[in-house]
Amino acid sequence: MKRLIGLIGVAVLVLSAVVTLATPSSAGRSSCSVTWGSLKKSAPADFTGHVTDLRTGRHRCFDRLVIDLDGDAPGYHVRYVKRLRQDGSGNRVPVDGGAIIRIIAIAPAHDDDGRATIDPRAVDRTDVRGYRTFRDVAWAGSFEGQTTIGLGVRARLPFRVFTVDGPGSGSRLVIDVAHRW
Numbered sequence: 129m130k131r132l133i134g135l136i137g138v139a140v141l142v143l144s145a146v147v148t149l150a151t152p153s154s155a156g157r158s159s160c161s162v163t164w165g166s167l168k169k170s171a172p173a174d175f176t177g178h179v180t181d182l183r184t185g186r187h188r189c190f191d192r193l194v195i196d197l198d199g200d201a202p203g204y205h206v207r208y209v210k211r212l213r214q215d216g217s218g219n220r221v222p223v224d225g226g227a228i229i230r231i232i233a234i235a236p237a238h239d240d241d242g243r244a245t246i247d248p249r250a251v252d253r254t255d256v257r258g259y260r261t262f263r264d265v266a267w268a269g270s271f272e273g274q275t276t277i278g279l280g281v282r283a284r285l286p287f288r289v290f291t292v293d294g295p296g297s298g299s300r301l302v303i304d305v306a307h308r309w
Contacts, residue, residue, distance in 0.1 A: 160189035164286040173203030175235040178245040191261040201291035201299040203234035212278035215269030225263035225280025237270035
Protein backbone atom coordinates (compact mmCIF):
# COMPACT_ATOMS: atom_id res chain seq x y z
CA MET A 129 0.00 0.00 0.00
CA LYS A 130 2.82 2.39 0.88
CA ARG A 131 4.42 1.62 -2.45
CA LEU A 132 1.19 2.41 -4.32
CA ILE A 133 0.81 5.74 -2.49
CA GLY A 134 4.44 6.54 -3.29
CA LEU A 135 3.92 5.76 -7.00
CA ILE A 136 0.79 7.91 -7.10
CA GLY A 137 2.72 10.77 -5.45
CA VAL A 138 5.52 10.49 -8.02
CA ALA A 139 2.97 10.41 -10.86
CA VAL A 140 1.29 13.54 -9.53
CA LEU A 141 4.66 15.33 -9.31
CA VAL A 142 5.63 14.29 -12.86
CA LEU A 143 2.24 15.32 -14.27
CA SER A 144 2.45 18.64 -12.43
CA ALA A 145 5.93 19.29 -13.84
CA VAL A 146 4.78 18.45 -17.39
CA VAL A 147 1.78 20.80 -17.14
CA THR A 148 3.98 23.57 -15.70
CA LEU A 149 6.58 23.23 -18.46
CA ALA A 150 3.96 23.07 -21.23
CA THR A 151 2.04 26.14 -20.02
CA PRO A 152 3.49 29.54 -21.01
CA SER A 153 4.52 31.57 -18.02
CA SER A 154 1.98 34.30 -17.40
CA ALA A 155 4.39 35.91 -14.95
CA GLY A 156 6.96 36.46 -17.72
CA ARG A 157 4.37 38.06 -19.98
CA SER A 158 2.62 40.22 -17.41
CA SER A 159 5.81 41.53 -15.83
CA CYS A 160 6.61 43.35 -19.10
CA SER A 161 3.13 44.75 -19.65
CA VAL A 162 3.13 48.53 -19.61
CA THR A 163 0.45 51.18 -19.36
CA TRP A 164 2.63 54.14 -20.30
CA GLY A 165 1.16 55.05 -23.68
CA SER A 166 2.86 56.96 -26.48
CA LEU A 167 1.40 60.46 -26.07
CA LYS A 168 3.49 63.49 -25.09
CA LYS A 169 4.68 63.88 -21.52
CA SER A 170 5.59 67.24 -19.98
CA ALA A 171 6.60 68.75 -16.68
CA PRO A 172 7.11 72.52 -16.77
CA ALA A 173 9.87 73.99 -14.62
CA ASP A 174 12.59 76.60 -14.75
CA PHE A 175 16.10 75.31 -15.23
CA THR A 176 18.36 75.25 -12.22
CA GLY A 177 21.15 73.10 -13.60
CA HIS A 178 23.01 72.14 -16.73
CA VAL A 179 23.08 68.98 -18.83
CA THR A 180 26.35 67.21 -18.00
CA ASP A 181 26.10 63.67 -19.39
CA LEU A 182 23.94 61.21 -21.28
CA ARG A 183 23.93 57.43 -21.13
CA THR A 184 21.78 54.49 -22.15
CA GLY A 185 20.97 51.11 -20.69
CA ARG A 186 19.19 47.91 -21.63
CA HIS A 187 16.60 46.32 -19.38
CA ARG A 188 14.47 43.22 -19.79
CA CYS A 189 11.30 45.12 -20.76
CA PHE A 190 12.59 48.48 -22.00
CA ASP A 191 15.58 50.51 -23.15
CA ARG A 192 16.56 53.52 -21.02
CA LEU A 193 18.09 56.93 -21.76
CA VAL A 194 19.37 58.98 -18.81
CA ILE A 195 20.33 62.65 -18.97
CA ASP A 196 22.43 63.85 -16.02
CA LEU A 197 22.21 67.39 -14.66
CA ASP A 198 24.27 69.25 -12.10
CA GLY A 199 21.24 70.82 -10.41
CA ASP A 200 17.59 70.20 -9.56
CA ALA A 201 15.42 68.07 -11.80
CA PRO A 202 14.48 69.94 -14.96
CA GLY A 203 11.18 70.45 -16.65
CA TYR A 204 10.80 68.48 -19.87
CA HIS A 205 8.72 67.97 -23.00
CA VAL A 206 8.96 64.52 -24.57
CA ARG A 207 6.94 63.39 -27.58
CA TYR A 208 7.02 61.57 -30.88
CA VAL A 209 7.72 63.81 -33.89
CA LYS A 210 7.87 63.23 -37.64
CA ARG A 211 11.19 65.10 -37.94
CA LEU A 212 13.76 66.32 -35.45
CA ARG A 213 14.62 70.00 -35.83
CA GLN A 214 17.76 71.73 -34.56
CA ASP A 215 17.29 74.30 -31.80
CA GLY A 216 17.63 77.84 -33.05
CA SER A 217 18.01 77.20 -36.79
CA GLY A 218 15.16 74.75 -37.34
CA ASN A 219 17.36 72.67 -39.65
CA ARG A 220 16.41 69.01 -39.94
CA VAL A 221 18.52 66.60 -37.88
CA PRO A 222 18.68 63.05 -39.30
CA VAL A 223 17.75 60.28 -36.86
CA ASP A 224 17.75 56.55 -37.66
CA GLY A 225 14.76 54.42 -36.71
CA GLY A 226 11.12 53.86 -37.51
CA ALA A 227 9.99 56.62 -35.14
CA ILE A 228 11.60 59.62 -33.41
CA ILE A 229 11.14 60.79 -29.84
CA ARG A 230 12.10 64.44 -29.26
CA ILE A 231 13.38 65.09 -25.76
CA ILE A 232 13.54 68.67 -24.55
CA ALA A 233 15.18 69.13 -21.16
CA ILE A 234 14.57 72.56 -19.69
CA ALA A 235 18.26 72.92 -18.92
CA PRO A 236 21.10 74.34 -21.03
CA ALA A 237 24.14 72.33 -22.11
CA HIS A 238 26.51 75.20 -21.36
CA ASP A 239 27.47 77.13 -18.24
CA ASP A 240 26.81 80.82 -17.56
CA ASP A 241 30.03 81.73 -19.43
CA GLY A 242 28.93 79.83 -22.56
CA ARG A 243 31.28 76.85 -22.06
CA ALA A 244 29.80 73.49 -23.05
CA THR A 245 28.89 71.20 -20.14
CA ILE A 246 28.48 68.19 -22.46
CA ASP A 247 30.13 67.36 -25.78
CA PRO A 248 27.46 67.17 -28.53
CA ARG A 249 29.71 64.81 -30.51
CA ALA A 250 29.64 62.35 -27.62
CA VAL A 251 25.84 62.36 -27.73
CA ASP A 252 25.89 61.62 -31.46
CA ARG A 253 28.35 58.77 -30.83
CA THR A 254 26.15 57.07 -28.23
CA ASP A 255 26.29 53.38 -29.16
CA VAL A 256 22.87 51.70 -29.14
CA ARG A 257 23.81 48.71 -31.32
CA GLY A 258 22.18 45.57 -29.96
CA TYR A 259 19.35 47.41 -28.21
CA ARG A 260 15.87 45.98 -28.78
CA THR A 261 14.16 49.36 -29.15
CA PHE A 262 16.75 52.15 -29.52
CA ARG A 263 18.23 52.80 -32.96
CA ASP A 264 19.95 56.20 -32.68
CA VAL A 265 20.65 59.15 -30.39
CA ALA A 266 21.09 62.57 -32.00
CA TRP A 267 22.07 66.00 -30.72
CA ALA A 268 19.70 68.78 -31.80
CA GLY A 269 21.18 71.65 -29.83
CA SER A 270 20.96 73.77 -26.74
CA PHE A 271 19.32 77.15 -27.13
CA GLU A 272 17.58 79.63 -24.83
CA GLY A 273 17.78 77.47 -21.71
CA GLN A 274 16.75 74.16 -23.17
CA THR A 275 18.53 71.17 -24.68
CA THR A 276 17.02 68.96 -27.40
CA ILE A 277 17.97 65.37 -28.10
CA GLY A 278 16.44 62.98 -30.63
CA LEU A 279 15.95 59.34 -29.83
CA GLY A 280 15.42 57.03 -32.80
CA VAL A 281 13.41 53.93 -31.93
CA ARG A 282 12.34 50.97 -34.07
CA ALA A 283 8.61 51.88 -33.95
CA ARG A 284 6.15 54.07 -32.05
CA LEU A 285 6.14 52.29 -28.70
CA PRO A 286 5.00 53.23 -25.19
CA PHE A 287 7.37 55.37 -23.14
CA ARG A 288 7.56 56.95 -19.71
CA VAL A 289 9.49 59.94 -18.40
CA PHE A 290 10.46 60.75 -14.84
CA THR A 291 13.09 62.61 -12.85
CA VAL A 292 15.28 61.36 -10.03
CA ASP A 293 17.19 63.45 -7.49
CA GLY A 294 20.87 62.75 -6.94
CA PRO A 295 23.58 61.89 -6.83
CA GLY A 296 24.55 64.76 -4.56
CA SER A 297 22.93 68.01 -5.64
CA GLY A 298 22.42 66.73 -9.19
CA SER A 299 19.45 65.04 -10.82
CA ARG A 300 18.54 62.82 -13.75
CA LEU A 301 15.91 62.89 -16.47
CA VAL A 302 14.97 59.31 -17.36
CA ILE A 303 13.19 58.12 -20.52
CA ASP A 304 12.19 54.44 -20.78
CA VAL A 305 10.86 53.05 -24.07
CA ALA A 306 9.13 49.67 -23.92
CA HIS A 307 10.17 46.80 -26.16
CA ARG A 308 6.55 46.11 -27.09
CA TRP A 309 2.98 47.21 -26.42
